[in-house]
Amino acid sequence: MKPIEIIDIDVSYGAKKILEAITFNADASEILGIVGPNGSGKTTLLKAMSRVVARDNGDIRLEGRDLDSFEHRELARRVAVVPQDISIGFDYSVRDVVMMGRHPYIGRFASETAQDMEICDRAMRLANVAHLAGTSVRDISGGERQRVLIARALAQEPKILLLDEATSNLDVSHQVEILNIIRDLAEEITVVSVFHDLNLAAHYCDRLLLLKDRRVYALGTPSEVLTREKIREVFGMEVLVKSHPLTGRPYVLPVYMHQSGSGGNRRVHVVCGGGTGSDILHLLHTAGFAVTCGILNVLDTDYGTAMHLGIPCVAEPPFHNITPKSLAGLRECLDGADTVIVTAMPIGKGNLDNLQVLLDYPKKPIIFYARDHTARMEDFTGGEAWAVLTNLEARGAHRIEGAAELLAYLSRDGSGCDRTP
Numbered sequence: 001m002k003p004i005e006i007i008d009i010d011v012s013y014g015a016k017k018i019l020e021a022i023t024f025n026a027d028a029s030e031i032l033g034i035v036g037p038n039g040s041g042k043t044t045l046l047k048a049m050s051r052v053v054a055r056d057n058g059d060i061r062l063e064g065r066d067l068d069s070f071e072h073r074e075l076a077r078r079v080a081v082v083p084q085d086i087s088i089g090f091d092y093s094v095r096d097v098v099m100m101g102r103h104p105y106i107g108r109f110a111s112e113t114a115q116d117m118e119i120c121d122r123a124m125r126l127a128n129v130a131h132l133a134g135t136s137v138r139d140i141s142g143g144e145r146q147r148v149l150i151a152r153a154l155a156q157e158p159k160i161l162l163l164d165e166a167t168s169n170l171d172v173s174h175q176v177e178i179l180n181i182i183r184d185l186a187e188e189i190t191v192v193s194v195f196h197d198l199n200l201a202a203h204y205c206d207r208l209l210l211l212k213d214r215r216v217y218a219l220g221t222p223s224e225v226l227t228r229e230k231i232r233e234v235f236g237m238e239v240l241v242k243s244h245p246l247t248g249r250p251y252v253l254p255v256y257m258h259q260s261g262s263g264g265n266r267r268v269h270v271v272c273g274g275g276t277g278s279d280i281l282h283l284l285h286t287a288g289f290a291v292t293c294g295i296l297n298v299l300d301t302d303y304g305t306a307m308h309l310g311i312p313c314v315a316e317p318p319f320h321n322i323t324p325k326s327l328a329g330l331r332e333c334l335d336g337a338d339t340v341i342v343t344a345m346p347i348g349k350g351n352l353d354n355l356q357v358l359l360d361y362p363k364k365p366i367i368f369y370a371r372d373h374t375a376r377m378e379d380f381t382g383g384e385a386w387a388v389l390t391n392l393e394a395r396g397a398h399r400i401e402g403a404a405e406l407l408a409y410l411s412r413d414g415s416g417c418d419r420t421p
């Protein structure tokens with residue numbers, strides 16, 4: 001029996017449908033993260049799970065029992081909520097607020113027992129607010145208030161803890177401290193938490209539920225849910241997803257670029273290597289060019305960038321010379337390209353073929369690209385390559401320095417491609 005099962009629920013505010021056909025369950029001893037854009041219904045889902053808002057239809061089962069069948073105090077002994085709104089109306093002390101978590105256990109006319117006090121003290125210690133016990137909640141910071149509400153939820157000794165962005169007001173060290181406490185607690189209870197920070201969600205959650213357009217868009221492990229494609233689809237944001245070097249969990253790096261759309265799907269092939277092409281691979285890809293690249297070694301930084309961006313790349317395994325098969329792949333890319341960009345990079349025997357092939361394309365517009373003045377072709381290119389580059393330059397290939405200038409050039413006449421002198 002699952003601690004909580006949500007079966008095909010719809011939730012509305014008046015005539016406005018907020019959630020539709022939501023189905024999932026949370027396992028014992030797991031942290032399930034709810035992620036999704038602003039307004040996608042994350043808070044509403046938590047409210048439905050704690051019976052703060054009613055569902056239109058569908059079932060919610062707590063320990064196999066209909067959520068609606070629980071008497072109020074009975075429910076409060078099982079489900080605790082840390083809300084997004086951390087305002088506390090009255091002039092209570094921190095200890096009073098945390099002790100409210102014991103109300104479901106204390107009879108209406110009874111007073112708190114030594115055991116209640118002990119649990120309350122422990123909750124305050126865990127949430128690092130014990131030193132504020134006698135202070136009014138009006139006289140503490142937003143982050144401290146958030147920790148007080150976490151302590152109140154812990155004092156409730158719930159089986160299911162629902163957190164609505166419960167660490168959003170905390171500084172980074174308190175965020176990690178609280179989430180580590182919650183991680184430890186989750187060995188005994190079920191935690192369902194809304195996260196805006198996808199990296200915290202990836203680190204702390206066993207599974208993620210991604211909401212989009214009122215529905216469950218994805219449900220699975222952080223690696224299954226936090227993919228480039230899904231994030232682009234749901235958040236409309238270009239990101240790189242890498243594997244955290246210490247934990248192996250995914251981490252998400254936003255690509256802080258506007259989608260200019262100036263590429264108009266025109267085709268550009270980039271000959272690069274050693275990280276000299278990564279900036280323009282991003283730039284051209286996000287600008288809407290149909291980019292290909294290679295030939296690259298699979299250990300090359302630029303190869304990694306191409307793979308993260310989903311750019312087709314002709315590649316060789318480590319420590320291999322360029323094979324006829326790869327050369328054929330390169331020719332295929334060059335045949336289809338409107339423009340070829342060669343980045344300023346060291347060119348030795350291993351990658352000289354990349355350049356020599358270009359001599360077979362006398363009419364193909366070629367740009368020698370350097371990221372900035374510190375990366376000039378002269379500085380980086382090996383002697384043997386120089387003759388090829390000079391030859392290409394004599395045929396009209398020309399130099400561009402800086403990504404902005406490159407993009408401006410490619411966008412200038414709608415092609416940047418038919419300017420063979």
Ligand SMILES: Nc1ncnc2c1ncn2[C@@H]1O[C@H](COP(=O)(O)OP(=O)(O)OP(=O)(O)O)[C@@H](O)[C@H]1O
Binds near residue numbers: 013041043045
């Ligand atoms: N009490 C309410 N009455 C009417 N509409 C509401 C109410 N509360 C929320 N909404 C609307 O429901 C939608 C979902 O809101 P909800 O707060 O669940 O989203 P969310 O994903 O938690 O958003 P955020 O990421 O901004 O916190 C929004 O369009 C919101 O404006």
